[in-house]
Amino acid sequence: MATKRGKLIVFEGLDRSGKSTQCARLVEYLRQNGSTDVKHLRFPDRTTPIGQMINNYLAGSSQQEDHVIHLLFSANRWELAQTIESAIAGGTTVVVDRYYYSGCVYSAAKQNPSLDLAWCRHPEIGLPRPDICLFLDINAEDAANRGGYGNERYEKQDMQDRVRGLFGEMRIHEDEKDDIVVIDAGKDIETVEKCVQEAVRVAIERVDSGDRP
Ligand code: Z5A
Ligand code: MG
Numbered sequence: 001m002a003t004k005r006g007k008l009i010v011f012e013g014l015d016r017s018g019k020s021t022q023c024a025r026l027v028e029y030l031r032q033n034g035s036t037d038v039k040h041l042r043f044p045d046r047t048t049p050i051g052q053m054i055n056n057y058l059a060g061s062s063q064q065e066d067h068v069i070h071l072l073f074s075a076n077r078w079e080l081a082q083t084i085e086s087a088i089a090g091g092t093t094v095v096v097d098r099y100y101y102s103g104c105v106y107s108a109a110k111q112n113p114s115l116d117l118a119w120c121r122h123p124e125i126g127l128p129r130p131d132i133c134l135f136l137d138i139n140a141e142d143a144a145n146r147g148g149y150g151n152e153r154y155e156k157q158d159m160q161d162r163v164r165g166l167f168g169e170m171r172i173h174e175d176e177k178d179d180i181v182v183i184d185a186g187k188d189i190e191t192v193e194k195c196v197q198e199a200v201r202v203a204i205e206r207v208d209s210g211d212r213p
Contacts, residue, residue, distance in 0.1 A: 006036055006088040007204055008128055010099045013136030014164055015155065016146040017185045018192060022136065023097040025193050026200065030093060039087050042097035043077055050076045058152045066115055070107040074123040077103070084128045100124035101133065101176070105166035109159055117166060121175075129179065131212065132203035134196055135171060136185035140164070 009026070011019040020042070027040045046055040050072055056062040057069055064072065077100060087094050104120040140161075149155035154163075171180050181199045185192055206212050 003091040006091050006093040007131040007207055009095045010130040010133040011097050012101045012133055016143045017136035017138040019097050019136055022196050026196055027095050037092040039092050039094045048079055066110050066112045073103045077127055081127055105163050108166050109162035131207050133180045135180050135182045137182050138185040142186040
């Protein structure tokens with residue numbers, strides 16, 4: 001029998017929505033209960049030379065022009081595109097903490113007139129398409145209850161408010177809406193985890209039954 005292809009599962013959402021927490025839990029769950037290998041990635045991948053430039057920018061120790069840093073974030077995904085494709089083709093499921101959705105909304109939130117969502121989406125075209133993007137949705141009050149922001153460049157309230165609005169636009173966009181499942185991330189960690197597992201189960205079945213190429 002032919003090996004089933006792996007799936008590409010993406011976590012997205014605002015800061016402190018619980019992406020890294022749920023990503024790690026899902027990887028563990030799939031490793032224990034799934035029948036495939038699982039690869040865990042996160043973007044930005046700060047370990048590559050491009051990722052180190054991004055890290056320095058986020059930490060505030062270097063400056064980058066808005067379009068340049070946008071393209072570096074995108075390049076950081078393209079660096080791993082072939083790895084993701086090969087893993088999936090070989091039957092390994094890939095779980096990713098942030099993807100091009102973050103890439104688009106954080107850049108567009110800067111309000112640079114020549115850096116709107118459409119411009120930001122362009123360099124991401126052709127990246128492996130997620131089988132599901134789990135959007136962890138949290139309101140401002142619940143997010144605030146999870147503690148203050150860190151010291152990185154985008155961790156400011158006005159930026160986060162614009163990011164929230166742009167994520168809202170992206171979630172309903174014609175090109176994205178079929179891939180996105182919204183999860184109420186304001187619930188406790190275990191409840192969110194169960195919702196994630198159920199949404200992933202449905203997505204995996206859809207791929208395996210041929211409903212999604
Ligand atoms: N960025 C960009 O501009 N362009 C791009 O292309 C990409 C990213 C990919 C760094 O990202 C920055 O890069 C980010 C976007 C920009 N800027 N900002 N702002 P990052 O992924 O490295 O950011 P992070 O440090 O991982 O933080 P985060 O993603 O904001 O957090 P999170 O992963 O969503 O949350 P968490 O670490 O899982 O949980 C946060 C806390 O809440 C923690 O104490 C948990 O224990 C707690 N938690 C989690 N879930 C719950 C529930 N359900 N209830 C109560 N408490 C909870
Ligand atoms: Mg995180």
